[in-house]
Amino acid sequence: MSTLLSVRNLSVTFDVRRPGSWPWTKPRKLHAVSEVSFDLQAGECLGIVGESGSGKSTIARAIVGTIPSSGGNIFFEEHDLANMDPRQRRVHRRDVQMIFQDPLAALNPRMTVGEIIAEPLVTHEPNTPRKEVKARVRELMERVGLLPNLINRYPHEFSGGQCQRIGIARALILKPKLIICDEPVSALDVSVQAQVINLLMELQRDMGLSMIFIAHDLSVVKHISDRTLVLYLGRVMETADSHKLTTAPEHPYSQALIASVPIPDPVLERARPRPILEGELPSPLAPPSGCVFRTRCPKVQPSCAEARPALEDIGGRHFVACPFHEAEQVLAVNE
């Protein structure tokens, strides 16, 4: 397997200005993502999990290029996307496509489904004859489970699940190498979630796509992804194979996260011990010194405040950012 995407020390900061302040006052820096590194092999699916505000979507947008990164590199097939001028970058955009959380908001209400799906194709291959564009759109609509004769309909005439299928078709029309799914199923109801996820898995297998799958639902991530990355306050806490991470997590944060997934069996659910996470995510404007998780960590030590723990390789492509890590068997989710 070859490495398709390799992210090195990616940081994204936003300038935050107090409302009503002078234009020359120095803005405060909000660290949405700091020093995130990971690799993605061709054909692999990486899950990214974390609480709201942990920087999951920011990573996705930095890779796709709708938010500028402030440091680090994003190597996509040896090309550094992070330090490219916009003109060069536009050429590379066809290989990385994105699927969004709110299926209806991601579709222009004034365009027909056919126009929406064809847009990437028309943008990158403007000389394609109109007939061929239409044929490809119809073929793809059938592939994602939409009736091709609905090609002239408008987005508001479809259900949420169908809209997400339209979004998937649009992302696939250029046959990209990488698809980034930003919580593609959280806005859908549970039965439709399963259909969309199975469709994504099927497409990934058939077309040999690599995928980054962002979700806050661990059971979904475990189902779809080969590897999982746990994010907290913009930093990587743990990366491992999905199976290993969900059954034997090493980092206290991953353990707490997994223990908070409900088990659909009241007896087991009541009986299991729970490490409780107290409090809220600290402000990314003033992250804690040392380990960012120390303010809520059940295993916190005095030394945690001193140095930022590095991501430690503990074998088998398993990385943990905690010097006091220990494997803890947790009740597996949906086994």
Place this chain on the structure above:
Amino acid sequence: MFPNKAAIEGIGDAAHLAEVKGRSLWADARTRFFRNKAAVVSLVMLGLIASFALFGQFFAQYDKGFVDFSLIGSNAYKGVPSIETGHYFGTDSNGRDLFARTVQGTGISLMVGIVGALVAVIVGTLYGATAGYYGGRIDGLMMRIVDVLMSIPFMFVLILMLVIFGRSIFMLFLGIGLISWLDMARIARGQTLTIKNKEFVEVAVATGVRPSKIILRHIVPNLLGIVIVYATLLVPSMIIFESFISFLGLGVQEPNTSLGALINEGARTMQFGYYWQIAYPLFFFVITIFAFFFVGDGLRDALDPKDR
């Protein structure tokens, strides 16, 4: 329980059915608009007024420039509106046929209003959408220019312009064109700020669509609803504006005329009993303005059903 075999085959066949026509948001708005009685009546009125302005001259018995010298001195009883003499609307104080003059005045007034609104729609929308989409410094600079232009006492400048460069229709169009887009630019920018944060714009950026295409394909069609409403309400205010300038004697000059100029003349002779010289132009003026307002109202209700 299970669908029978024929039904399953039917689903398979459905994939090859003819394409279904979608109902666009525009089609929905059209249906809502035509359900609004007042707006439809006003639209018909506007159509009648427009055809009056376009084809009225073919029904006039006299040329608009022809002065009927036989009426001079006896305008009060010979120049009254009548079918027999062919002066349907009577004559004006110079003995010209008021019907032909009203046709001409209505045409010019409508043209002033429509040109003003068109400039506003094209320039204002693109300017505002560009400023809003790029944001930051470009937005700041572009909108400050608008602020500066707005803060100039416009009527004063227009009057000065008309006095210095001579009074002509072109000058009037130029003046109206210069101000009419300012408000529209602000409205379009405000709308763009909300639209550009929608996910479908982000998708377009991520796909690599060029900024100019994004503005034209994704932003402008989505703010067009508000722009159209504002434009239909802008037409009557432009007509009123032109009438005011003409009423002051600075707008349209002889031998051309507009409704405002005709009303001005009519107002001068009203006290001598020539009521028709003000009544007919005023009637067309009021009807036009009312019709535009009702159509604009109907469009607003149709295009933005949430706002009711």
